[in-house]
Amino acid sequence: MNAYKTVIAVTVATLLTGPALAQSNQDMQGMNMGAQATQPITGKGVVKKVDPAKKTINLNHEAIPAISWPAMTMDFQVAPNVDLSKVQPGQPVDFRLEKGNGGNYTVTSVTPAAK
Numbered sequence: 662m663n664a665y666k667t668v669i670a671v672t673v674a675t676l677l678t679g680p681a682l683a684q685s686n687q688d689m690q691g692m693n694m695g696a697q698a699t700q701p702i703t704g705k706g707v708v709k710k711v712d713p714a715k716k717t718i719n720l721n722h723e724a725i726p727a728i729s730w731p732a733m734t735m736d737f738q739v740a741p742n743v744d745l746s747k748v749q750p751g752q753p754v755d756f757r758l759e760k761g762n763g764g765n766y767t768v769t770s771v772t773p774a775a776k
């Protein structure tokens with residue numbers, strides 16, 4: 662009877678901590694610390710044009726295997742909270758993408774590339 666109660670207690674503890682652990686893993690990926698992270702999508706590229714008023718950026722980006730994109734130059738919509746004053750044409754950058762409405766990818770982060 663005591664052994665049975667122990668099994669129940671362990672099971673309940675696992676159920677209670679499981680979601681919390683999953684959440685902290687997601688946070689780690691958000692901080693770009695998980696090498697196998699699939700969300701968010703990260704990329705590298707060089708800024709071609711920036712339009713802070715329209716919240717768009719044109720990037721010559723490297724291939725992004727996570728979404729099967731080859732390297733290319735293209736325009737992106739940029740999320741409202743991204744500060745585009747931190748980047749300028751000719752600058753190598755690291756960026757993050759999220760799939761938005763209509764299937765278009767929006768830049769949710771763009772920062773000068775780490776050397």
Ligand SMILES: [Cu+2]
Nearest residue numbers: 722730733735
């Ligand atoms: Cu592209």
